[in-house]
Amino acid sequence: MRILLVEDDPILGDGIKSGLLQDHYNVDWLTDGGQASQALQTDSYDLLLLDLNLPVKSGIDILKQIRKTGNALPVLILTARDATEDRIKGLDMGADDYLTKPFDLDELLARIRALLRRSKGRTTPTLTHGELELNPVEHTLSMSNKPVDLSPVEFQLLQLLLENRGRVFPKKQMEDNIYGWNKEVDSNAIEVHIHHLRKKLGNDLIRTIRGVGYVIDKQ
């Protein structure tokens, strides 16, 4: 899951990013509205964590920009102002949820999970596919009710494919989604992880489309 965090406060941004990394999200952190607006145009994200009070371009303006292009990206706004009008304005401009600073990190993460779940059209927290059951909250996977051990990257890859069943993912897009543009990635990293997943879960689950990417078919 790739999340864009826009927060101008250095310590808070660093803290939220660390918290998100602990839950194995892939986080891009930007500190001003101008950069954020640029990134939203060039990259695809699963969720936007947006501070309203930003330099260069305000959070409200970024929201307007996203919604004007018909982008349904889940947006959670963070605001230090407890003024209700700010929150109402944010929600009216198309934000899906809000949190007032100072907030609880666990609550922030729970809200992010709920927003992601909803955006993928699910109401239950777990993803099931045949004998497979993936729990994004507890980061657990079970096959035929027996736990399967996965590395964080393997888990994210599987979750990404399960949430987008029937859709073919190009390798590049998967890299972006898992690693973001912060890290150097080996050119065959995705292939290696897919290989490990196939070893653990069987060869039939993930299908390779040559020259394009990977897909988990709908049942």
Place this chain on the structure above:
Amino acid sequence: MIKIKSIRNKILVWVFLLFLAIWGGISYATFYQSSHEVEELFDSELAQAAGVLSQFASVVDLSHPMIDPKLQKDIYGHRYEKKIAFQILGNNTLNLHSANAPTTIMSNTAGFSDQIINNNLWRVFRLNVKEQNQVIITAERYDVRNELIHEITKNSLYPLTLMIPILLFIIWVGIDRGLSPIRKLAKQIRQRSPEKLEPISVNFEIPNEITPLFSALNSLFGKLKAAFERERRFTSDASHELQTPLASIKTQAQVAIRSDNKDTQRHALEKVVEGIDRATHMVQQLLSLARLEPLTSLDETSDLNLYSLTQTVISELDAESHKKNIELSLDGEESIQIKGNQPAIEILISNLLSNAIRYSPEQGHVDVAIKKVSDRVQLSVSDSGPGIPEQDIKRVFERFYRGQNCQHILGSGLGLSITQRIAELHNATINLSHNPDNGLVVTVEFVAKN
């Protein structure tokens, strides 16, 4: 002396006193005039009566009384008439007299005179008819006359006396109506509260007398509204500026709790400490501003040596500048003195210097210069930072305002607000400019101590 608080009652009392004076004057004049006229009238009647009597006496034999005194009562025709008395004398003997006249001769002087007869004061007229040796005396008691005079005076004053309460009532109503704009204005003012301070607008014409009050109030409301607005914005900004460090501390602390990794924990805890430092700095700056803001003047001022004060501040900030390898220099006249409040001037210098250190890059330099220009003393701090962009320069003194290009540098956004406040209290001016290296130069100009 009784204090009357109501304008209406004050006017009423004065009008009443005025009426009383007029009423007294008119009463006196009426009394005086009518008594004079009545005297004249009655005197002429006495004389006329004497003339009639003398005609009568000349044709009648008066050796015997001709009118039965008892009958006299019945022919009285007027209530004022009964006390008019007469005596007719022939050869110094009383031939005829009215029933109310005494048997002694009432007067020995010809013409008008006042006589006391039987303890009553009489007005007497004596007519001597010499060829017949006859004397006619007519007389009247004064109390009759006085009664009449009183009656006339009383009757003429009645309407006036009755008018007083009516007039006072009309004036009372008039004043009441005249004061109604004040009441309406008061009602409008009552509706004002700190949340609702718009200017008063009225749908009636404002009397000239209260127009100054009206416009003064409206201008006061305007100022109050602006002040409240400023305070509201300050509180909201302050809460934002305090909530953000708190949020960052909490988040970092929770990251540390959730992590098993020593490095992650250490990193998070270092950020916690950094966040607390920032919150502390913010609170200190807020306190300084809160102490300085309400002051209108400085209570404790003394002669300060600007040079040695700057030296002290520089030595306090040495650690900070050393960390970034920034070279601090001080240049100027050592004897320059200004008049000011020592702690405040120290905060001013310290704010300017720590700004310069914070915004200057590693290996940079900060130069402080103190010099006297005619009757002014200039303290200038020049840094090797990025300067302030044109669009920010006007706003840097606003509370909590932070430039767009320095969000990553620790700061409260209050330093320059505090500095400006201190300068204002010292009648000093602050000027921002750039040096050839694009660094910022802040110049504070004080009045020199003679």
